[in-house]
Amino acid sequence: MVRALHYKEHHTATRIRDAAIKLFAEHGYAAVSMRQLAAEVGVQAGALYIYIPDKQTLLYDLMRDHLEELLAEWRAMPKGDDPLQRLEAFVRFHIDHMLARPDAVFVAYMELRNLAPQNYVAITALRGAYEHELERILRDGMQQNLMRVPDAKLTTKALLAMMTGVTGWCREGGRLSRERVERIYWKLARRAVGA
Structure with missing residues (x-):
């Protein structure tokens, strides 16, 4: 029987996840030890294992949750x-999604190399599902003669790399507003697909 987490336990689990994202990023x-994570949260290292089985599972859960949230929000959005x-x-x-959570994005995209093989397969499948959403748009645009791209899959990867890179330089209160950044990237993407 699975017992329900009390508020205090849920709060601690959330603090562990938030601290892990920050430290991993x-x-x-x-480079992050369980002792370092425990110190960041303010608990004993052994107490972490009440909430997570091990560091690998924590990394996998953080990446999976980020990508599942990304997919769910995109699919629910009017387009x-x-x-x-x-x-x-x-x-x-x-x-917008990337700029709202730069540390989670960094972890989800840069820590693939540290996943155990079965976790790597699951995470790359989720990434592939998200990439397929953009690829489908490009293929539909090509089919309707609205877009001209030499290879839909490669163009998908190029566009995603360009857009995800925004987390490396764009900051709130910077020279360009988020709306302006989105407008410029939309123009760049439109040109990239020949539309």
Whole structure:
């Protein structure tokens, strides 16, 4: 029988996850010890194992949750029927989502190498599902002669790399507002697909 977590336990589990994302993004997964994570949360190292079985499971859970949230939010969003409308919606959504959680994005995209083989397969499948959403838009645009790209899969990866890179330089209160960044990226993406 699984027991329900009390508020205090849930709060501690959330603090562990938040601290792990921060530390993994700042120092890298391999460099962060369970003792360091416990100190960040303010608990004894042994207490972490009440909430997580091990560091690998924690990394996997953080990456899985980030990608599942990304997919669910995208799929729930109104997009329009036209491939160009859907592409603009995707570009704006992706940038907005990435900028709202830069540490989680860094961990989800840069720590793949530290996943155990079975976890790697599961996470790359989720990433592939998200990439397929953009690829479908490009293929629909090509089919309707609204877009011209030499290879939909490669263009998908190039666009995602360009858009995800925004987390490396764009900051709140910077020279460009988030809306302006989204507008510029939409123009760049539109040109990249020949529309």
